[in-house]
Amino acid sequence: MDARTIIESLTGKFPEAISEAGIESPIRIQAYVDKDKAKEVCQYLKDSLQFDHLCSVCGVDYPQRNELEAVYHIASYDHAVVLTLKARLPRDSPEIESIVPVYWNANWYERETYELYGIVFKNHPNLKPLVLPEEMLGEWPLRKDYEGFPNKTARNLV
Amino acid sequence: MEEMLESNEMIIHLGPQHPMQPGPFRLNLRLKGETVMDAEVELGYIHKGIEKILENKTYLQGITIVDRICYLVALTNEECFVGCAEKLLGIEPPARSQYIRVILEELSRLQSHLLGLGEFGEFIGFVSMFMYTIKEREEIVGLIDMVTGARVTHSYLRFGGVRDDLPAGFKEKTLPVLNNLKKVISDYEEMFQSDRIYRERTAGVGILTADVAKSLGVSGPALRATGVPFDIRKNEPYLVYKDLDFKVCTETAGDCAARVQVRLNEMRESIYILEQCFDQIPNGPLFPEGTPYGRRTPVMRVPAGEVFHRVEDPRGEMGMYMISDGTDKPYRVKVRGPYFPTLQALPPLIIGTTVADVAAISGSMDGCTSEADR
Numbered sequence: 001m002d003a004r005t006i007i008e009s010l011t012g013k014f015p016e017a018i019s020e021a022g023i024e025s026p027i028r029i030q031a032y033v034d035k036d037k038a039k040e041v042c043q044y045l046k047d048s049l050q051f052d053h054l055c056s057v058c059g060v061d062y063p064q065r066n067e068l069e070a071v072y073h074i075a076s077y078d079h080a081v082v083l084t085l086k087a088r089l090p091r092d093s094p095e096i097e098s099i100v101p102v103y104w105n106a107n108w109y110e111r112e113t114y115e116l117y118g119i120v121f122k123n124h125p126n127l128k129p130l131v132l133p134e135e136m137l138g139e140w141p142l143r144k145d146y147e148g149f150p151n152k153t154a155r156n157l158v
Numbered sequence: 159m160e161e162m163l164e165s166n167e168m169i170i171h172l173g174p175q176h177p178m179q180p181g182p183f184r185l186n187l188r189l190k191g192e193t194v195m196d197a198e199v200e201l202g203y204i205h206k207g208i209e210k211i212l213e214n215k216t217y218l219q220g221i222t223i224v225d226r227i228c229y230l231v232a233l234t235n236e237e238c239f240v241g242c243a244e245k246l247l248g249i250e251p252p253a254r255s256q257y258i259r260v261i262l263e264e265l266s267r268l269q270s271h272l273l274g275l276g277e278f279g280e281f282i283g284f285v286s287m288f289m290y291t292i293k294e295r296e297e298i299v300g301l302i303d304m305v306t307g308a309r310v311t312h313s314y315l316r317f318g319g320v321r322d323d324l325p326a327g328f329k330e331k332t333l334p335v336l337n338n339l340k341k342v343i344s345d346y347e348e349m350f351q352s353d354r355i356y357r358e359r360t361a362g363v364g365i366l367t368a369d370v371a372k373s374l375g376v377s378g379p380a381l382r383a384t385g386v387p388f389d390i391r392k393n394e395p396y397l398v399y400k401d402l403d404f405k406v407c408t409e410t411a412g413d414c415a416a417r418v419q420v421r422l423n424e425m426r427e428s429i430y431i432l433e434q435c436f437d438q439i440p441n442g443p444l445f446p447e448g449t450p451y452g453r454r455t456p457v458m459r460v461p462a463g464e465v466f467h468r469v470e471d472p473r474g475e476m477g478m479y480m481i482s483d484g485t486d487k488p489y490r491v492k493v494r495g496p497y498f499p500t501l502q503a504l505p506p507l508i509i510g511t512t513v514a515d516v517a518a519i520s521g522s523m524d525g526c527t528s529e530a531d532r
Contacts, residue, residue, distance in 0.1 A: 055477055056494035073466055077372055080394045105375030105499045131202040131531055142210055
């Protein structure tokens with residue numbers, strides 16, 4: 001399955017939801033997806049285009065545009081094409097549907113993206129911090145305007 | 159987990175520091191007798207915030223940071239990071255540098271697999287195995303040290319090349335080590351096959367089928383042990399792997415014994431790759447000629463853009479997603495380590511087994527918690 005076929009199939013099936021689809025190289029394609037359709041698109045990718053392997057889910061912060069992006073890297077065990085699927089989210093209330101029902105291993109990636117960026121994955125089975133302690137929830141340390149975590153241990157001692 | 163506890167059940171916490179774990183993470187097990195009814199992994203004990211640190215370091219400084227993701231595979235981490243920047247810069251290292259990188263990365267794979275085998279032996283109570291493999295690993299680490307000047311965190315790769323050439327007499331020192339290793343691998347194999355207790359502890363334990371492994375997102379030896387020939391070196395060749403002859407080692411059983419067998423076979427393939435590299439390595443410059451890139455490129459601006467680059471780590475698929483905004487520091491680096499999804503797949507794999515098997519299954523995954531936490 002080559003990059004052009006995948007792009008054509010994807011834009012043909014979701015003309016409204018998919019935008020700015022492009023081919024970077026024969027094995028790398030990318031597209032923006034409407035945030036309400038992300039899960040549906042993932043389901044289609046998995047069922048019809050052999051994208052059965054979720055590489056990662058991550059967030060990117062763009063304070064100038066007042067946006068966060070949720071970025072999914074979706075690959076396949078059969079072909080070498082990797083799709084970078086991005087969804088634009090408003091920075092003050094970033095919410096997107098969880099894709100755990102489609103890709104089982106999205107669970108931890110979404111938990112991590114949630115604690116680092118504050119992106120809320122709706123209908124996630126267990127949305128709680130993964131690598132950070134509970135008291136750091138709300139700090140969103142990977143956002144660009146994060147200025148460091150106050151040393152709460154020392155404060156408690158005083 | 160506590161709420162679900164029935165009267166004849168108990169919870170035990172393995173970790174965060176426990177002899178059967180590759181690094182600090184906590185495994186909460188709900189047990190009924192000896193059977194695991196439920197399991198939950200808690201991460202974060204060794205979280206270093208590497209992705210955030212990388213955003214605040216120049217690209218050259220970043221090389222020293224990615225080493226620390228997992229010290230066992232520092233060279234493949236560097237390869238992934240440097241490979242991302244090279245793709246954005248539009249440069250390619252010259253043939254000699256590419257061969258040197260392959261040589262070091264395969265040596266690194268050998269030492270990682272050797273330590274993995276030793277630790278696995280230790281987890282299932284075969285402590286001598288660790289003594290055997292650590293002795294051979296020391297030879298390999300010595301060879302890497304000879305080239306890079308460091309045993310674990312090498313900072314050896316540079317954008318467009320490598321820091322130093324191979325020292326004189328490196329080939330002559332390496333080939334006897336490899337020949338010895340071939341013999342030793344066969345010894346390990348014989349030892350494993352002839353030991354009845356080892357067979358009972360590993361054969362048929364922790365079985366992953368191909369479909370389940372795929373849906374759990376597993377990669378590397380754990381996936382290849384189920385019969386899926388997925389290897390980034392073949393599927394998406396980087397460096398000179400497309401010119402080298404090697405096969406992707408697979409097994410069909412998908413149990414602990416199969417995962418160990420895949421690693422043993424992969425070590426044989428790595429030795430074969432190394433022998434080819436020593437025969438084929440050309441002379442020439444270490445950095446692309448006519449470019450400013452060298453071992454000391456102090457200030458480097460990377461053109462704006464983004465790239466997702468994957469390499470084959472000893473544990474599976476290592477990927478990095480790098481966004482550059484045209485300055486001398488990356489805007490965002492996402493590290494997609496291979497052990498993260500494998501560790502995530504541990505709870506479904508151990509539910510229904512006994513506590514004793516948890517050590518065997520967890521050990522056969524050859525984990526590195528440092529990389530899962532980052």
